[in-house]
Amino acid sequence: MSTVPGERPRRITAPREGPLLVEGPVEVVLEDGTTVSSERFCVALCTCRRSRAYPWCDTSHRQHPERGRPD
């Protein structure tokens, strides 16, 4: 069986816009040396650096229209 977890490469989906999608669980080492982890089946890693939950995506990459636009 080639489907035993860990025996196949981990898939990362890298779209042009938006977060990197990485198959979980993952451990992320941050610049200050601290480690954060997630057991989710897939994690969205922030690439725009605007996330307030960094390194996890919190959808802050989304486009914001000009202030005052009716909506």
Add this chain to the structure above:
Amino acid sequence: MERVAKGLPREPELPPSRGPLSASVAGYLRHARRLPDHAAIGDAAPFGDDLQLALHLCYELHYRGFAGVDADREWDPELLRVRAALERPFLAALRTGASRHEHADDALDELLVEPVDGHGITHFLQDEGELWHLREYAAQRSVYHLKEADPHAWVLPRLWGRAKAGMAAVEFDEYGAGRAERVHARMFADLMTDLELDPAYGHYVYASGAEALAVVNLMSLFGLHRALRGALVGHFAAVETTSSPGSRRLARAMRRIGAGPAAEHFYREHVEADAVHEQIVRREVVAGLLEEEPQLDGDVAFGVDATGYLEERLADRLLAAWRAGESSLRTSLSTSPRTSLHPSV
């Protein structure tokens, strides 16, 4: 079967009726003979309290049922006929009033634009929400969140390939990824406990207005009909796409009023989880479904539009009441012992 044991809820009581339709459906469930006739259904307002509660009663037989109501009523042909007659004006009113897009991509792209000075319900709660607002909000949302992800599970047998795999993965996450304490419905019950609300399934149906019931009836309608599988997927995509930023504002609101760790955690979890779910639903579920069944494009768009339409109606009701300093519920909640608490942060 053990039913009252820890965490396993009993069936809720039938809620008080709101007119002739809901009264006769409730009466039928209690073994009375008469169901509403089709003329009476035709006269009712499609988004009104009476029709929405009658529909809610019919749908709940497929979830947890009601105390004292025979479980076999779920497949009672007379009741199913009435349910179909209640669904027709609801669906027709949505098709007429809510449809705005022909294509799923257009409908979903519109949701990705976050207004800087948004004034929706989560903005209100973040900026000026008080404890009583958050309690009213949670009470009404509990009609869905205590069965979070359940109506969407019905679509799984109707999907194939990427759409099925993606949908199952997201549902697995919603159901706690194998850990009972992480099931989102359970996490919402913990939030309710923090807010000193009763976390029993179905408890706040009596207090929830037609707009709050309609949001949940929409999911049941889409979930129970294979013919509406495209709309169910569109609905799910709309919820997952709008949830993350809204949850961030609600987490802030919970923190600001010092609601408690479980209340804050529920929305914090949804910020991260739904940022992932949005991507999977869009890339795998919606794209996968439309690859298999391109003819469902318009139905997916309809599901997105109908969700936005009913959510807006709910927001309008809540905000109108709150701006007038009034309760948004049919029956106001008993005062929380902590109402006098001042913000802890």
